[in-house]
Amino acid sequence: MKKHSITIAGGGSTYTPGILLMLLDNLDRFPIKTIKLYDNDEKRQEKIGKAYEIYVKEHHPEIEFMYSTDPEESFSDIDFVMAQIRVGKYDMREKDEKIPLKYGLVGQETTGPGGIAYGLRSISGVIEILDYMEKYSPDAWMLNYSNPAAIVAEATNRLRPNSKILNICDMPISLMYKMAHMAGFEDWKDLDVMYYGLNHFGWFTDIRDKEGNDLMPLIRKNVGESGFVKGIDxxxxxxxxxxxxxxxxxxxxxxxxxIPNTYLKYYFYPDYVVEHSDINHTRVDEIRENREKNVFETCDRIIESGTSKGVELKPNAHSSYIVDLAVALSNNTQEQFLLIVPNEGSVPNFDPTAMVEIPCIVGKYGYKKISQQAIPQFQKGLMEQQVSVEKLVVSAWEEGSYNKLWQALTLSRMVPSAKVAKEVLDDLIDANRDYWPELK
Incomplete structure (x- = not known):
C-alpha cells in the first residue's frame, strides 16, 4: 500500500493536533511517509510543530515530520493538502462577531455580516494555498475545511474550476453522530442519509440504517422534544x-x-440569537478560554518535558471526516460523503450554478453526485436568497465592488435594511483594511 505525503495548511491551528492524531491513528488503512505543517505565522505554528515533532519521533519515528513557512518546501512532493486556515486568526474573528452585534445583528463567524467579512478574507488565502499545491504538486488533492465553506466553495469553483479540491464541512457529520446515537448506533457511518442545502444551510430528508430501516420517526421525535442535546460530543x-x-x-x-442543520437558527431566529448574545463575551472568547488554552498548554507541557509520555492526546470527531475522505480517494472505497459541489441539476429545481451540499460517492476518480428530489418551496426560496448572497460576495471580491457587497449584506436574512447594511459594511471595511481587496 502506498505511503502518502500530506501537508496540513494552517499548521498553527488549534485543530491541527486533532488531524495529526487522527492520521496517525489510521496508518493501517492510510500509510504515511511524510507530514508537513505549513503556516504563514511562524511563531504560532512553531509551538504545535515542536510539540508534535516530539510526539511523532516517540510514536512513529519512521514518519518524516516537518513544519515550515516556505511554500516550496511545504507543498513539494505531496499527495494531499488538508487545509483549515483562518485568515486574520482570532483577532479578526472577534471583530466578525462583535461588530455586527453593535448594530443589533447576529455576530457569528460563518453566517450573516461576520461570515461575509470572514469570507472576503478567506478567498485570497485559500486560492493562494491551492495555487501553491498546483505549482509544486499538480497531482495532489486539496481537502478544504476552511470557513466560511459556502463562500470559499463558490470562489474556488468560479476562480479555479478545474482544480482538484473538495470543499467539506464537519457540522452535518457531528449531527449524524448525534442521530446515530439517538438510534442506538455508535458511528455516523452506520447511517444512510439523504441531505440537501448550502453549507450551514441544509436539511436531512431521509435517514436509514444499513438494513434500510427508516429511522426518521425516531429521530424526529428526539429532535422535536429536545433538539440535538442528546449525544453531545x-x-x-x-x-x-x-x-x-x-x-x-x-x-x-x-x-x-x-431534520435541519443547526446553523439555520441564525437565519430563522436572529432576534433570539442577538437577545441571547453578550457583545463582551462571544464564541471567540469561549474558544480562547477553552480549546485555544488547552491546545497550547498541552504543547507547552510536551516541549518543556521533552516527551509526550504522560500527556493525554486524543483525535477528535472534527478530524475523522477529512481523514476518511483522504482514505476514500486513495483506496477507492466508494464511500458516501457530504460534499459542497456544483449543483448542475443534482437538485433539479434549484440554481444549476450553485454550490450545493449533497451526498456524493467518493473514489479514486473524485466524486459522483447523488441526485436529490425537487425541493419544497420553503427551502427553495431560502436557498435562492442565500446563494445569491454568497455569489454577490465573491463578485464583490473579484471586482472590488462596494456596491455588490452592500447588496449582499442587504439581501442577507440577518440584516433588516439597506441602511443598516451600509452602516455595518463601512465598519467592517475599516476593520478589514489589511485583508480585503480595495472596494470602489
Missing amino acids: GQHYEQSWLETFRKAKDVYELDPNT
Whole structure:
C-alpha cells in the first residue's frame, strides 16, 4: 500500500493536533511517509510543530515530520493538502462577531455580516494555498475545511474550476453522530442519509440504517422534544453550542418533515440569537478560554518535558471526516460523503450554478453526485436568497465592488435594511483594511 505525503495548511491551528492524531491513528488503512505543517505565522505554528515533532519521533519515528513557512518546501512532493486556515486568526474573528452585534445583528463567524467579512478574507488565502499545491504538486488533492465553506466553495469553483479540491464541512457529520446515537448506533457511518442545502444551510430528508430501516420517526421525535442535546460530543461542549443544539427544536418545527442543520437558527431566529448574545463575551472568547488554552498548554507541557509520555492526546470527531475522505480517494472505497459541489441539476429545481451540499460517492476518480428530489418551496426560496448572497460576495471580491457587497449584506436574512447594511459594511471595511481587496 502506498505511503502518502500530506501537508496540513494552517499548521498553527488549534485543530491541527486533532488531524495529526487522527492520521496517525489510521496508518493501517492510510500509510504515511511524510507530514508537513505549513503556516504563514511562524511563531504560532512553531509551538504545535515542536510539540508534535516530539510526539511523532516517540510514536512513529519512521514518519518524516516537518513544519515550515516556505511554500516550496511545504507543498513539494505531496499527495494531499488538508487545509483549515483562518485568515486574520482570532483577532479578526472577534471583530466578525462583535461588530455586527453593535448594530443589533447576529455576530457569528460563518453566517450573516461576520461570515461575509470572514469570507472576503478567506478567498485570497485559500486560492493562494491551492495555487501553491498546483505549482509544486499538480497531482495532489486539496481537502478544504476552511470557513466560511459556502463562500470559499463558490470562489474556488468560479476562480479555479478545474482544480482538484473538495470543499467539506464537519457540522452535518457531528449531527449524524448525534442521530446515530439517538438510534442506538455508535458511528455516523452506520447511517444512510439523504441531505440537501448550502453549507450551514441544509436539511436531512431521509435517514436509514444499513438494513434500510427508516429511522426518521425516531429521530424526529428526539429532535422535536429536545433538539440535538442528546449525544453531545467532546468537541462542542461550550455553553454556546449547548444552546445551539437545544434551539434546533424550534428550527425543526418550521418543517417537521425534515431534520435541519443547526446553523439555520441564525437565519430563522436572529432576534433570539442577538437577545441571547453578550457583545463582551462571544464564541471567540469561549474558544480562547477553552480549546485555544488547552491546545497550547498541552504543547507547552510536551516541549518543556521533552516527551509526550504522560500527556493525554486524543483525535477528535472534527478530524475523522477529512481523514476518511483522504482514505476514500486513495483506496477507492466508494464511500458516501457530504460534499459542497456544483449543483448542475443534482437538485433539479434549484440554481444549476450553485454550490450545493449533497451526498456524493467518493473514489479514486473524485466524486459522483447523488441526485436529490425537487425541493419544497420553503427551502427553495431560502436557498435562492442565500446563494445569491454568497455569489454577490465573491463578485464583490473579484471586482472590488462596494456596491455588490452592500447588496449582499442587504439581501442577507440577518440584516433588516439597506441602511443598516451600509452602516455595518463601512465598519467592517475599516476593520478589514489589511485583508480585503480595495472596494470602489
